[in-house]
Amino acid sequence: MKIFFLLTVALSAMLMTPTNLSAHGIRLFCWFEAGTLHGEGYFAGGDPAKNSKVSVIDRAEKNVLAETRTSESGTFSLSLDQAIPVEVILDAGQGHRASWTWDGTTEKEKKPEHRDAEPENTLPAIAAGLTVIALLFGFLFLWKRDHAA
Amino acid sequence: MHISEGILPLTTLGAGYAISALGVGIGLRKIRDEEMVRTAMVSSAFFVASLIHIPLGPTNIHLVLNGFVGLLAGWSCFIAIGIALLLQALLFQFGGITTLGINTLIMSLPAIICFLFFAPLLSRKKIPVVMAGFLCGFTSVFLSALLLSLSLATTGESFFPAARLVFAANTPLMLIDGLITALALQFIMKVKPEMLGS
Secondary structure, three states: OHHHHHHHHHHHHHHOOOOOEOOOOEEEEEEEEOOEEEEEEEEOOOOEOOOOEEEEEEOOOOOEEEEEEOOOOOEEEEEOOOOOOEEEEEEEEOOEEEEEEEOOOOOOOOOOOOOOOOOOOOHHHHHHHHHHHHHHHHHHHHHHHHHHO | OOOOOOOOOHHHHHHHHHHHHHHHHHHHHHOOHHHHHHHHHHHHHHHHHOOEEEEEOOEEEEOOOHHHHHHHHHHHHHHHHHHHHHHHHHHHOOOOOOOHHHHHHHHHHHHHHHHHHHHHHHHOOOOOHHHHHHHHHHHHHHHHHHHHHHHHHOOOOOHHHHHHHHHHHHHHHHHHHHHHHHHHHHHHHHHOHHHHOO
């Protein structure tokens, strides 16, 4: 058991360096402003999704209304009729994709809900994940033992 | 390496689940009591390793370490990787539930191949540990990138442009994964060589 403890400590120290710790999922954040759709694509750790393909799909007609690419800062802007219900798809390649839907509301512009600039605190989720792994293998051990008996 | 929801066709998603379920079934039959802690440990390492991201061009790459998982968990790697990917999908929205099967397959099948090829070489000492570790880490990511490209090709996307992007983005990762796997194996061979005897 000592070796497992040492390895766990070594791997944890190597892998859980706070400056490197960051989630990998991609996010898309959009809003309308004066007839223009603005958007920002970023990875959960805060890095921008640069030069990624952005497609605006008409949700009723299912056709592509507009396409563009994100800038170096992960942002994009498109002139678009706010009354049309659309789905905005951000494709960062390698199967990384995020989408944002708009129901075509015209009465009131959606207020931007700016994302947090700071990276997410993933430590509680990591601790929860490691605990679940330990519990699952504990249950598997007991299940195997019962079935072997 | 995590394919998001809504990209792949149902047939690919179904095939991914079917083959991964078979792999998990074989793993459950083969795993022995004394291997539980080791398999849980490599599952934990895999779960955490994917959280280290390296910005590269328009996308991010992250450590995979599936070759390392394959060498230590053997046939149980489908269980170890499947559980880690499920938790990553639930806790961090990496990949997704519908793509869990195909993502598990993309990372576990190369791990099994590397286990079958490199474990005998290591046990018979036919190749230096550091070299075996590097080649194992490199090859597993290479094969995962190939499977990822093939999966993306089922969307109707041309294989070669998609593969070119995937391999261009993942070549540094192959080198990094190879290096880390080599260092980890060297450490294990010094302090607890029997850990590699799956």
